[in-house]
Amino acid sequence: MLNSYLVDYDKCIGCRYCSWACPYGAREIDEHQKVMKKCTLCVDRIYDETLPEAERKPACLLACPTTARVFGDVHDPDSDVSVAIREQGGYQLMPEWGTKPSNHYLPRRKNHVSYKNEELERVDNPLKKEDYQVDSNEPSLDDVTSW
Numbered sequence: 623m624l625n626s627y628l629v630d631y632d633k634c635i636g637c638r639y640c641s642w643a644c645p646y647g648a649r650e651i652d653e654h655q656k657v658m659k660k661c662t663l664c665v666d667r668i669y670d671e672t673l674p675e676a677e678r679k680p681a682c683l684l685a686c687p688t689t690a691r692v693f694g695d696v697h698d699p700d701s702d703v704s705v706a707i708r709e710q711g712g713y714q715l716m717p718e719w720g721t722k723p724s725n726h727y728l729p730r731r732k733n734h735v736s737y738k739n740e741e742l743e744r745v746d747n748p749l750k751k752e753d754y755q756v757d758s759n760e761p762s763l764d765d766v767t768s769w
Contacts, residue, residue, distance in 0.1 A: 631657045663693075696724055 629640075634657040641649040641658060652659045664680040667673065677684070683691040694703035703726075706712060712726040 629658055629660065631655070634658055692728075696726065 636651060636656040636658065638649075638651060638658065641651070649658050649660050651657070664682075667680065668678050670678065679693050680691075683693045692703045692706050694701040696704055696707065698704055699708075706728060707726050710728045710731070712728050714723050714726055
């Protein structure tokens with residue numbers, strides 16, 4: 623079961639109390655309909671059994687060109703989303719509020735880039751042009767200079 627709090631638009635009077643109370647700032651008034659709106663995680667798509675299983679995901683997940691979003695059952699320890707949360711240090715926003723939201727966030731990753739030695743050498747290296755060789759027995763400038 624998806625843990626999601628939905629708005630009943632037939633009952634909403636647009637008082638904005640839920641917006642003031644929401645610790646996440648996730649509520650906005652729809653000025654045209656005069657009701658409060660929020661993300662429903664496309665609950666209508668998730669439970670639509672006429673859709674193929676691969677399409678029963680929120681639209682934002684399906685539309686994301688970099689697959690930055692992961693969706694699944696956080697209560698299933700073997701699901702992709704649970705594995706990502708566990709292995710990448712996923713966290714919830716404001717756990718001190720005790721709301722236990724189902725949304726988790728993954729920390730930014732540091733991309734490790736490796737270069738080959740030939741990629742680090744300058745093409746116009748003057749030492750290469752003059753065929754200059756460094757004598758490892760000769761003291762370097764760091765050895766003879768006191769900074």
